Amino acid sequence: MLNIKKPIILFSLLLTLLCLGCDTAESIYPSTASKLSIENSESNIDKDSDAKLSLIFNAGQDLKSRREKFGLLKLSNGTLIAATGHYESANMLRGGEFSKTAEIFDPASGEWTFTGELTDSRLSPAIFELPDGKVILTGGFHRKNGPLNSTEIWDPSTGIWISGPEMIKARHEMSYLKLEDGRFMVIGGGTYDSDGLVVSSSKETEIFDPEFGKWTAAAPMSEKRSNHVSIILNDGKVFVIGGGKLDGPYSKSSEIYNPDTDSWKITAPMLKGRVAHTATLLSDGKVLVVGGRGKITKAEIYDPNSDTWSYAGETTKPRAGHVSVRLSNGSVLVTGGLGYLSEVEIYNPTDSTWSVAGNLLIGRTNHQVVELSDGRILIIGGIGTEGMLASVEIYEP
Numbered sequence: 001m002l003n004i005k006k007p008i009i010l011f012s013l014l015l016t017l018l019c020l021g022c023d024t025a026e027s028i029y030p031s032t033a034s035k036l037s038i039e040n041s042e043s044n045i046d047k048d049s050d051a052k053l054s055l056i057f058n059a060g061q062d063l064k065s066r067r068e069k070f071g072l073l074k075l076s077n078g079t080l081i082a083a084t085g086h087y088e089s090a091n092m093l094r095g096g097e098f099s100k101t102a103e104i105f106d107p108a109s110g111e112w113t114f115t116g117e118l119t120d121s122r123l124s125p126a127i128f129e130l131p132d133g134k135v136i137l138t139g140g141f142h143r144k145n146g147p148l149n150s151t152e153i154w155d156p157s158t159g160i161w162i163s164g165p166e167m168i169k170a171r172h173e174m175s176y177l178k179l180e181d182g183r184f185m186v187i188g189g190g191t192y193d194s195d196g197l198v199v200s201s202s203k204e205t206e207i208f209d210p211e212f213g214k215w216t217a218a219a220p221m222s223e224k225r226s227n228h229v230s231i232i233l234n235d236g237k238v239f240v241i242g243g244g245k246l247d248g249p250y251s252k253s254s255e256i257y258n259p260d261t262d263s264w265k266i267t268a269p270m271l272k273g274r275v276a277h278t279a280t281l282l283s284d285g286k287v288l289v290v291g292g293r294g295k296i297t298k299a300e301i302y303d304p305n306s307d308t309w310s311y312a313g314e315t316t317k318p319r320a321g322h323v324s325v326r327l328s329n330g331s332v333l334v335t336g337g338l339g340y341l342s343e344v345e346i347y348n349p350t351d352s353t354w355s356v357a358g359n360l361l362i363g364r365t366n367h368q369v370v371e372l373s374d375g376r377i378l379i380i381g382g383i384g385t386e387g388m389l390a391s392v393e394i395y396e397p
Helices: 006-020
Strands: 057-059 071-074 080-083 102-106 111-114 126-129 135-138 151-155 160-164 175-178 184-187 205-209 214-218 229-232 238-241 254-258 263-267 278-281 287-290 298-303 308-314 323-326 332-335 343-348 353-359 368-371 377-380 392-395
Touching (some): 080 135, 238 287
Antiparallel strands (some): 071 080, 135 151, 151 160, 184 205, 287 298, 332 343, 368 377
């Protein structure tokens, strides 16, 4: 049992909860969906046209529960699972509760259905599919207990969650991804120090190997990070970018992890410090970084071959808590963001230009985006002007 000094952790948790209940556009949570790279039809964008783009988003079937800062995963069979997060019911006061529920989306029927409940409610967990089709969900933030190291495993054949192997460290506001060799990596985030006190960020990383069913410590980063983003490069290495507290300071630094040698290499710093930004792998292997707290409009690109950053035009709106995804023609689609933005923008890498491409039905931030097996793109949940959202929007190429 951790020896937590109650006055200090309670003060830390109180500050977090005040932020969670905040009713302003500045109350945001970076989404793990920022790390997605989505393939889409080349017919979405006419490269030879100078006319403004017009992408149409249609209403889909609502989630069973309003959610933001939830775990979302597309399974190998094409279905989706959404689990935990911040939610509010129709009769609940603004501010909401933390969720234990999970639900499944059937692409054929377009409907969401509740599955079994988890033991722990939590925000922003890491979520992965195991080789046998089960789902492992781990970490995140608990309203009373703070950062979690507990893990739960969902069996699709029974709909039941059971306890899984605990992470080495409790953590939230971490980044996570699947390595090319099938292992899962969790990076940094808020955790506890050696005295059992909650700290805002950490250097520690760990890896779960499904073959052995346990977590192992990996090499620590060069600096402490939370609210950062991570992405797999074309060579299989892990690129980690930025981070910091939501109210600053924001880090410019970046570094690369080599899974073969379990080692980190410090890379060139960004041109601007960023938190609540997104990173998208472009077709040429470079990385596009967009937005961040502080009303940033300038995007930038990292070239792994030269270890250099360069500006990549400016978004028409400053964005944070948004989602960026790559289309199959190489363009990048950006949705939502602080201020509950409805405008959708597209980045053209051939000339580093941005253009408004349409509007969501509901402006939102802290949402999730996923591409279905048939090419449809779903924009799911988040928070809007009326509070937390159950709404789902669909873009059909």
